[in-house]
Every structure is written in C-alpha cells, then in structure tokens.
Amino acid sequence: MTLEALAGALRHHPSIRGKLAIAGATGALGLHHESIGRPGDDAAILPREGGGYDLLAGEGFIPQFVAADPWFAGWCGVMVNLSDIAAMGGRAHALIDQVWAPSPEAARPLMQGLRDAADAYGVPIVGGHTNYGSPALGLAVTVFGSADALITSFDAEPGDVLLAAIDMRGSYRPPFDNYCASLDVPPARLRGDLALLPELAESGLVRAGKDISQGGIVGTALMLAECSGVAVTLDVDNIPLPADVALERWLRTFPSFGYLLSVKPDEVGAVRAPIAARDITVAEIGRVERGSTVTLRSGSQSALFWDWKREPYIRPTVAEPAHA
Template identity: 50%
Template sequence: MTQMPTAPIDLCELATRLARHASVLEKACIHNAYTQAESVCGSSRLGDDCAAIEDTASGGYLLFASEGMLESFVAEDPWFAGYSAVMVNLSDVAAMGGRPIAITNTLWASEGPACDAIWQGMRAASEAYGVPIVGGHTTRISTDAPAYLGASVLGRAGKHLLTSFDARPGDRLVIAIDLNGAYRRDKPFWNASTTTAPERLRRNLELLPQLAERQLCRAAKDISNGGVVGTLAMLCACSSVGVIVDLETLPRPTAANWMKWLISFPSYGYVLAVSEERVRLVLELFHERGIDAAECGIFTSGIGVSLRFGHLVESVDFGAGRK
C-alpha cells in the first residue's frame, strides 16, 4: 500500500538535491545523447521509449527498443543485469502501447560463472514474460576484461501510439507503479518482477496496449533510471509542457525515503498524461490488477518539473544542477 505522508518535508532541499543528482540530471539533458542522430533519423521522432516505424502492411507501427547495461551493474550483479536487459526493453515497448515480439542481445564476456549468470538472467526474463531470444552477437574476451551487455526488443503496436510528444496543458498526471515488491540490495531499484508470477507480469504489461487501443491515455513513458522526476523531465521536454507533481498522492512504499524513491527505477512504473474525463477509467484498470495508481498532478503550459506538497510548490531547477 502507498504511504500518505502527514509530516511536512523540506521541499526546497528535496528539489535542490534532485536537480543535482547525476541520474536525474542525465535524463533532463537526454537530448545531448541523440543530437548526432537527428540528421539521420528519417521520419522517426527522437525522445520516445522506442523507435516507432510505420508498418503499412498492418496499418500500425513496428517498435524497436534497445538498452545497454552499466559496466558496474554487470560486474556487481550479473544475473540481474541479464534479467534487466530484457525487462527494461519490454517495459519500453509497453510504454508506447505495443506488444513485444522478440529479443536479441549483444554480449562481450569471458567464459565462466559471470557469463553463465548473465545468460541465466536473460533466460529467466525471456521465460517469465514469454518473449523469445532469437539471436544477437557474442564476443569472447580475456578473463581480466569487464563484461559488456546490451539487448534489443522488436515489438508491434496498432494505429494509436502512446508517445512522449502528446501531453497537453491541462492533462492530468497519472502515475502507476506495482508496489508488490522490495528494494534490491541497497540500490534505488524497486523489484516487483522477479518475485511475481509470470502470468501477472504478462497481464500487467498488457494494460498499456489496452490504454492505447481504447484511447484512454494521450502520452506515456516508462519510469526509468532517474526515477519519476527524471522520466517526467524527458516527457515534458518532448511535449513542450511543464508538470506539477503532487507528492502527497504519489504511489510510494511505506516508509520509503523521499529522495531515494523519487530517483528509483521501479520494475513496473509509468507516468501518463490523461485527459480529466478519462482519469477514473484509467485508474480503475490499474486498480483491478492490484497496481497502485493515482492522479498525481497536472501538466501545464510552463516548462520543467515542479514538486507540490500541501500548499508549497518548488521547481526542480536543472539549470542550477548543471552548474
């Protein structure tokens, strides 16, 4: 269950710390990562969770997602790095209203227990979510070199996409997170995947395509590294809107630290832009599946991300964070 805080928090300090946090700031400046591709991306828009390619045969879209795992993550937790390489891509496909078709991987590793653990993790995720690993590229390297891991997923969506570009001023911010989990070790990762039955994992991902097909949601994004605030910074930049996040209604595990939770990467978590008249229906869909979801604010005609607690509002000043 979520915790509804009663004690006040230092909102100014929290906003300042978030603006300076490396993972959040990286998301706020994500456009720097794809500037070089802007002249060669064709008709695709850069900034979504997946590349969306029009499929004239079906009248919908092919979706293509790709993720690389941090070298330190692969070294410290190789099984979970393998699992996550699959899981995060599947979440990205779902975030755009799509369904995954197949996975490929890219692995540079030496023979041995770490490589075996990476593969065991990828296999576990493939089997849990019911999506096959159909190929990829593997290079054997010397035993003293670090392993590198990436994965890609191909998916398919209908004619109604959920994008990062369609949030409008006045849309309500809905945040949905599966709180049926726990933090993994001391990392800001909320694991509601490896302990969840495969049937539930698959049903939960299916909610996003349903939202798209019923046109209940205008824009969506998977909550990634950088947490709620970093993800909203990316969404707002793509849609040229601002957002005010109401912390008092934000789904949150009982007793979770505010700073840690706002930068956390939940294994199942989405920020959604929903018109006011559709909020109730969207919330009901998530609640029926046992997923915590709430109306957590509003998109505005301004810019950037602001936090609200009670009557207080503080902006997260990423410009100051870059100094």
C-alpha cells in the same frame, strides 16, 4: 527536508543528471525530435504500410551494475526493454542480446538471467552477438515490437491529469535504486500487467505517457514535459510511497513496473479501473500545464525542479513550447 532542498537534491543527483548525456549522443548522430523514429520516445516508431507501427528499442547497462549482479542484469535486460515497448502502447515480439565476457563461465549467470526473464515474460531471444574475449562483463539488449495505437512522449496536453501506475508489491534490489516487483511472480501476472498498456492505447483512453526509468518519477516527468512542450506540477503529497522509503529516494527510483500516464480529466476513472483491478497502485500525482517547468508542490508550497527551456534535458535543441 524542505521542498526546496528536496528539489535541489534531486536536480543534482547522478541518476537525474545522467540523462543529460542523451542530448549529446543524439546530437552527435545528427538526430532530433523530427528524425525518423522520433528520438525522445521510449521506442523508435516506424509506421507500417497499411497501418500500425513497428517499434524498436534497446538498453545498454552500466558496467558496475552488470558486475555487481549479473543474473539480475540479464533479467533487467529483458524486463526494461519489454517495459519500453509497452510504454509505447505496443506488444513485444522478440529480443536480441549483445554480451561481452572474459569466458563462458563468467557469462553464465548473465545468460541465465536473460533466459529466465524471456521465459517468464514469454518473449523469445532470437539471436544476438557474444564475445568471450572481453576483460569484463558487458550487456546490451534490443527488442522488436509493434503497436496498433500509440502512447507517446509528445502528446501530453495542458489540462491533463498525470497518473502514476506502479507495482509496489516489491522491494529494493541492493545496492542500487532499483525497486523490483517482478521476481517470484507468476508469469501470467507479469504478462497481464504489461498488456494493460496496449489495451489502454487501443481503447483511446491514453495517448501520452512514459515508463518510469532511470531518473525516477521526477526525471520521467521532466522528459515527458520536454518532449510534449508543456509544464508539469507534481503533488508530492499524493505520490504513493512504500513503507520506510524516503521520498527523495523514491522520486528517483527505477521501478520494475512503473508508468506516468497523461490523461484527460474525464477519462481518469476509466484509466484507473483496469490498473487497480490488477492490484497495481495508481494515483493522481500531478497536472500538465502550459510552460516549461517541472515543479514540486506540497500544500501551499512549491519548488522548481527543472526548466527544460532554460536547460534542455534530453533533446539537443528545443523548439518553442507547443503549449506556451
């Protein structure tokens, strides 16, 4: 596949284009990037009197995913919310769930997945809402956390190095593009891995980044670029790739532990060291630049993936680039 074909395949894939709905939803609610909570980040930021920040995030799950693998959907309901809080430089404190099901029996594997993940990660489910009168399974989960120092989607700057930190000690969970490295893992490892992000934030080494979510590496790089008002060039030759996985699939994969971190060049070594010490793969995969594009590069060739100024991605209105 040529680089142009790769960029085109990614640009038109449903997992990438699904994020376009975010702009419509935030616009319908009258929200924008300067609203309280600052939509566009992985969690809403609520400054606390006296210092620090409360963080709120939530995830709703597509019905096909919940129906196909209800236990794993429950597990992910916890896992992805905790990842969102960590991506902000925060620590999660509590979760609430919202479950719809035809009966208690139908909900049982979903509930068990929620419980198993909450136990593994050490973050309690403290309540929620349950409806056993629904014709099908449905799931949403909300998380509360806090941070002393933030990692945000709005602070990547031209000249930064883009690092990818991904736990590649896993495999795909069929039939979707979910790469899971969190099952059958000691709880201490799961908790210690998530603790890396607030530690990096509190050290002042990382101020900008996002967790790699639906849309994968390329979609997440685009969201980070758009929120920060910058361009990103991804060096696809430098992106670590699991054995026997096609690059196109990997670039849109949702890993159970994966983050893009925008780091000053002279701080790359200090950021990489604690991540690598936990056997998490970390690599320099790109650069932050002036402009509004996300570009794929391989050797001397390059291909445009997206220009968020010409086609906004997750924001209903886009201000002039901060670093044009």
